[in-house]
Amino acid sequence: MFANTKKVEEFAENMASVDTVKGRSLWQDAMGRFLKNKAAVTSVILLGLILLFSFVGPYFAQWTNEEIDWSTLGAVAEKGRPSIESGHYFGTDDLGRDLYSRVIQGTQVSLMVGVVGALIAVIVGTLYGAIAGYFGGRVDSVMMRAVDILMAIPYMFILILLLVVFGRSIIMLFVGIGLVSWLSMARIVRGQTLTIKNKEFVEAAIATGVPSFIIILRHIVPNLLGVVVVYATLLVPEMILTESFISFLGLGVQEPNTSWGALISDGAGTIQYGTLWQLLFPLFFFVVSLFSFYFIGDGLRDALDPKDR
């Protein structure tokens, strides 16, 4: 008898402690899965370091990105080497400008283009896709036909045409990239919306008389977040690639502003003079960041996609 009451007490104690275990949300689950993905976590750290470098780096720079170090002029291959003494940690470019400061600035511009492009895609693409998918029927077919048509145009040429006609500037670059970046996002979101809109909670919302627009914003869009987040992380490197492509051709950001593409282009144009660092430093940042974004995107997809579990 005595033993039994002790057991019951123990059980009761256990029960009490069981109650304190909190439930885990879907996002916490996903977070746990993401943290187990070594490649993705490493990528987050690397990307964080690059971001930190682009903000803290300027405080260590001894030259600004526009200053020309006249002492290296005409002898960049010897005097413009990367070195601590001269203050050019990454060397200088062929004009004698400090590559360290220019890489920092290029990193800021490229990352900004990537993030803003993806942000435009997220906002416009999500709303467009959700509206098309939710209303369906003729609205849907007209809206998606428009996307089909826009997608079939080789937009890089249109983008260059825009930049040439309206003048090259970062704003124009954003407008041009924003014009096309949302298209595939809209398609993906629409497909996802089609599966969500027939779920019971949407029916319940319709039955209680919630207006369509509120249903889209409050019930559909939050359920799309997983897909949107994954796709947005994969869009960032794509935007960076687009911008770099245009800058490589000399049609993107203008001096004294620069970007990874412009720096790689400069470096690629001068490799025959033995100034290899001009290509390798920007290339290193470019490659590491793109890799990181792809691995993070993959990690997020594995973490958030319930199908593959």
Add this chain to the structure above:
Amino acid sequence: MFNFVLRRLGIAIPTMLLLIIFSFIMMHAAPGGPFNSERPLPPQVLANIEARYGLDKPLPVQMFDYVVAIVTQFDFGPSFRYADRSVNDIIALGFPVTLTYGLWSFVVAVTVGVSLGVAAAVYHNSWLDYLAVGVSIGAQVLPNFVMAPILVLVFTLWLGLLPGGGWNGGQWNHVIMPVIALSTSYMANIARITRSSMLEVLHSNFIRTARAKGLPQRRIIWTHALKPSLLPVISYLGPAFVGMITGSVVVDVYFSTGGIGQLFVNSALTRDYSVMMGITILFGALTIFFNMVVDVLYAWIDPKIRL
């Protein structure tokens, strides 16, 4: 099938018209006329020149004439920068070059990509598989404008094997690097797509049946597994084609091959709007046509699409 082709044309034709109209509006939104120069012409002369090029007519009429000339005679009008040349002359200069290395790149990307993907799937988890996966991950961050300088660095500057640029009538040693630079990332993507779909197919029931029947491995892979696993590859050919056309601009500029891409960038830098428009429309038409062919091909192979 006929209905499908018709419906596909229903997208292609409006797209083409939209592209032409858009380019036309862009050209006229550009500040300054084509004959404004630093030394202003006498108004009478300017009026005569504009009449010669049809620029005195109202805009909608000009646009109509432009579209009609393109559709009926394939005529893109005169260049604004070189008075003695038409846009067609300029395009004709670069087109054979672009066509040569573009075609080679496409062939290389598809054949090498598919072979690598199939090999990786068949020898799953072997060194070949890891190589294919490694290449396809690496190539994602090595777009053509990164590949091109790296190739020149290795093969021209370090090894001294290949010329670093120029075209020289399309001699093989001038073609190799443009083709590699242009095709690598698409080759890698095709390999990745082939590998994953081939893996999926190799685990499906009909392949198990084929194995149970005792068919030889060669037969299973080439006649049973390959065709269904190529479907996703075919749907990727459209984007790959667009990417290569766009990428040809980088290749042309970096290797100075003198193809259409170089003409495009040159005309962009000198603001030769009519040449830019002509090239945009030509490449747009090629893209739209190719996408249509791919879609029809896909529908022909996979009847499920034809709904």
